[in-house]
Amino acid sequence: MPHDTPRATSRTASPAAAGEPIALPVTAVTCLEDRAHVERTAVLDLEAGVQRLRLGPVSALAVDRTLHAELDAGLPAAVLDVRIVRTWTPRGPLPSADDSALRQHLxxxxxxxxxxxxxxxxxxxRLGLLGRxxxxxxxxIRExxxxxxxxxxxxxxxxxRLDAERDTYGEQLRTAQARLAALDAELADVRRGLAAAEGQPADLVAHxxxxxxxxxxxxxRLRLGHLTACALWRPVYRAVLDGGSLTLESDAMVWQRTGEDWSGVRLTLSTARSALATEPPRLGEDRLALTERTAAERRTVDVELREEEVAELGPAPVSGLPGVDDGGETRVFAAPGPVSVPSDGRAHRVPLSSFTADAAAEYAATPELxxxxxxxxxxxxRSGHALLAGPVDLVRGSGFSGRGTLEFTAPGATAELAFGSCDDLRVVRQADESRETGGIMQRTVVTRxxxxxxxxxxxxGEEGERTVAVRERIPVSEISAVEVRLRKEACSPAPDAVDADGIARWDIALPPGGRRSITLAYEVSxxxxxxxx
Incomplete structure (x- = not known):
């Protein structure tokens, strides 16, 4: 049975492995949330007996403990040992003959x-001496x-004579300072060009x-795999709204700075978190105790008015580059064709899927916000897979209109996208509040x-109506001592619907140049x- 014993050393290859190494190109990559699993394939011309082969070069960022190698099943051969050997070659400050013309100029x-x-x-x-x-x-002269x-x-x-020398050396100093300023600007341009055209040669090489x-x-045929750092991916989207249909393109933005290019590889994208600890959290005791209420607590009920967001599934948003929201289940996506991603640390867009479906559009207003x-x-x-949370480039008839956010959407579920505000629609909000206390029960009534x-x-010349969905919230009471009542007789018009979270909705049709007023009244007693x- 083929097996492997991964080890790591930092030395020069042994004489048995001397000579030109056998090429070990990257053939498949599984990009994870913050690292990548790289697979390599090479055809070896084996001799009978035990032999040591040197392959590579490979990325010096390869994780030694994840190294695994095996030969094709059915062959009379087995892997006895596999290890990564890293060699360090310090480079001097002087240019070498192998440097490019741009680096020589630098x-x-x-x-x-x-x-x-x-x-x-x-x-x-010299000018200081002349001054003294x-x-x-x-x-x-004075003395x-x-x-x-x-x-x-x-x-x-x-x-x-002193004035002439000071003028001469002063002019030479100004010329030198001007040349230094020009050299600084030219060096900055050359360094930017060098960073864009080629990378710094690696001092640490691994085989x-x-x-x-x-x-x-x-x-x-030898297959070798290992994990490597400095690689990640995130989902991105492009939504094109054309009339009543919407085309949603799902892409992956891939970054990698592993030290070697991925050329024509099979790319797989996974949301698995290999670095996440699998140990379940420890359970602690949570003691509950019942106590008698005091006389003051029996006489009064303390309440407070607070604001809460409507609860939704998914992780809480974070600033910066967020993690991949996969809905709590590992998702795997495969690129439809070979992919090439250079090791430059820049973002590279990889197409994954695309679909076109009929879209339902509405004009939504939340005047309180x-x-x-x-x-x-x-x-x-209708993509056939889950849509992970990520940024969306929004495109409609006039072209690029901005960037939004797509929340996690399961297959077959409805995705919601906001295409920005409409300049020809506006809403103005006014709120009044009154408070009354009286009656036999001394009830307090707050009317808003x-x-x-x-x-x-x-x-x-514009024609056609536009329907605007207006939403306004009403408080929701959690205790029976406080009642919230919608005063439908004072509403104009009455809300078309009020959900369990207290969100009232109106569908208002506005003709060209039209105006409408809405009145919402409710009381808290x-x-x-x-x-x-």
Whole structure:
């Protein structure tokens, strides 16, 4: 049976493995949330007996403990040992003959920069000495003039000579500073071009040493796999709204900086978290105790008005680059064809799937949150797989309209996308509140009236109505001591529906240039025992 014993060393290959290594290209990659599993394949020309082979080079970021190698089943051969051997080759500061013309130019500019800096420093020192010499000469002139000694011709010659030298060296210093500024700008351009055109040559190179035992000579196919860091992926989407249909393209954004390019590989994308601990959490005791209420607690009921978001499934949003939301189940996606991803650390878009379906669009308004009216599109998920949470590029008739967010959507479920606000629809909100206390039971009644004014600004010649779904919330009581009642007689018009979360909805049809007003009234009443309302 084939087996492997992965080990890791950092030394030069043994004489038995000397010579040109056997190529070990990447043939398949499974990209995880924060790393990748790389599979490699090579055809070996084996000899009878035990032999050690050197393959590679491979990424120096390969995880040694995940290294696994095996030969094709049915062949009279087995893997006795497999290990990663890393060699370090320090590079000197001087350019080599193998460097590119751009890198040679960079070294020349850096050498010239050092030379000009030295010349600038020497000119600074010389100008400082000339300045001190001028001070000494002026002091000598003052002292000689005070003592009655005068030699104006010599003083004039010395001052003229000092001024001429200071002007000459000052001009050379300005020329050197200007050249340094130009070199800094040119070096920045060359470094940007070098970073875009080629990477820094690696000092750490890794190879794989495989010890194989074969009963007979002949070719054999070796498969090797390992984990590697510096690779990840995230789902992205592109939604194109064309009339009553929507085309949703599912893509994967892949980054990798493993040190080797992935050229024409079979790419698989997985939401598995290999680094996540599998140990279940420990259970602790949670003791519950019953206590008698005090007389003050029996007389009063403390309440408070709080705001809560409607509960939904899925993880809480986080800032920055979020993790992959897979709905709690590992999802696997395969690229439809060979994929090439260079090791440059940049984002590369890989198409996964695409579907077109009839879309239901509505104009939604939530005046309490925003005076804008947004276009919301709902479409069934017909991609055949789950749509993971991720950013969406929104495109409609006028072109790119912005970027939104798609929540996790199971196969067959309805996906909801917001295509931005509509400039010709606006809503204004006004709220009034009154409080009354009286009656035999001393009940407190809080009456709240909300008035909404919708307007549509239409271009000349525009026809057709637009239906706007307006939503306004009503408080929901959790205790029987507080009652919430919708005053339908004071509403104009009455809400078309009110759900269990207290969200009232109206479907308002607006003609071109039309205006509508909505009035919502409700009251919150509580007895004398209720405090905090």
């Amino acid at each position: 070294h020349a500019l850096e050498a010239e920069q050092v030379s000009v800096q030295h010349r600038r420093d020497r000119l600074d020192v 010499l001028a001070d000494r000469l002026l002091r000598e 000689s003039a005070g003592a009655g000694e005068s030699d104006p011709d010599r003083w004039a010659r010395e001052l003229d 794989v040493e495989v010890t194989v035992r074969a009963s007979a000579a002949g070719p054999a 925003s005076p804008l009216v947004a276009q919301v599109v709902r479409v069934p998920n 009236t909300v008035r909404l004014h919708l307007s549509r600004f239409s271009a000349p 509580a007895g004398a025992k209720v405090a905090g309302l």
